[in-house]
Amino acid sequence: MSTSYAGCSISIVNGSPMALTILALLHYKPLHPYGVQRLIQQWGKDHVVNVNQRASLYRTMERLRAEGLIAVRETSRDQAYPERTVYEITEAGQAVARQWITVMLGVPKPEFPEFPAALSNLLLLTPQDFLATLDRRLAALQERVDALDESLSREAGLGLPRIAMLESEYLRAVTAAEAQWVRSIADDLRDNRLPWDAETLAAFAEDQAP
């Protein structure tokens, strides 16, 4: 499951938050899938990895095993509990994890979030509806920022070093920026600094694609 280009063999499996986090946790100690889930929740990382739906978790770990990045250490049956398969990371897994994290950090991935897509189809709404909706979003964003601030100061209170909180710091920064932008647009709209001429737009559309 790997191709080689010019002698440099690269793994085909592409990184994902889920897969990287699993490798990182197994780097720390061998675990069974459910243990991975609990650790992620315990360390409060469930804001960066979607681990609430276990389906992806089990599927991803099976995939990593098939690729040889992790290996079964033991399958222990604790009384009548379902069988737990404990995995450990392989050397290949350690190398790939380092490779993935480098790419994920260094290359911003083009993503297609819903909000800008909705923004580009504003003509379907009235300015009044738009304004009300922006206010709803703003409130939700503000809540998120507050929650991040709280968890940041809680973790700082525990004496955690700053590098251990960078992901929350980052999320806080971009969420706050989004909130600020939304607020400025809402203000412009309220004060009539954002002319809403549906006709001009329609005319442009006619022009461009007859």
Place this chain on the structure above:
Amino acid sequence: MSTSYAGCSISIVNGSPMALTILALLHYKPLHPYGVQRLIQQWGKDHVVNVNQRASLYRTMERLRAEGLIAVRETSRDQAYPERTVYEITEAGQAVARQWITVMLGVPKPEFPEFPAALSNLLLLTPQDFLATLDRRLAALQERVDALDESLSREAGLGLPRIAMLESEYLRAVTAAEAQWVRSIADDLRDNRLPWDAETLAAFAEDQAP
């Protein structure tokens, strides 16, 4: 394909950038799938909707048709070209589009981008590697901001009203915020304001999960 709660029937199909954009374009005029793709590219919206892979486009339109949000207007065969199926929006489609856009604007969707996930597993890297990687990301982000600035000023030059450029404005704002954060972290790291004590972290991990 719809459930009703307390008499208020809501559609099961959940919105997506792709689906909303299709409905919006068909609201403007009937089109066949390939025409939708061209129109999106022509209007420069391919930064907010991933339309380069046609597979999703055809699948989504088939789904919308099955749900009754769009309908086949005609299937015309232009000489020896493959058969083109032209779709038009239905009344249900218009209502659902308005509903979707309200939700997509008003409710920030929890997303799990790669960057924070990678940030939370920094221990796999050396500070030197991390710094080099941040610089790569910063350069890429700066390029994006420049490209957005350029397209904004080009569109403004054409006389397009500001509401027609909100999505680029938004992307510019959040991308610039991300770039600024990355730069500040890189600077802190360079000036040793970001202590990198792997041992302290490991000790914490031991404490929390024995």
Place this chain on the structure above:
DNA sequence: CGTAACTAGTTGACATGGGACTAGTCCCGA
């Protein structure tokens, strides 16, 4: 003692994204 919540893992349906492939048409230059 019963029921609710937790532990663990599984399954199926469905959506998205990337890449490749077919197959015909049109244009441009050697």
Place this chain on the structure above:
DNA sequence: TCGGGACTAGTCCCATGTCAACTAGTTACG
């Protein structure tokens, strides 16, 4: 005039991710 490259239009497969439900045993609580 012939061949290559670009465009038109649609299809298929694979990998991955998300949601929701289902099983089935365990612990806790009233």
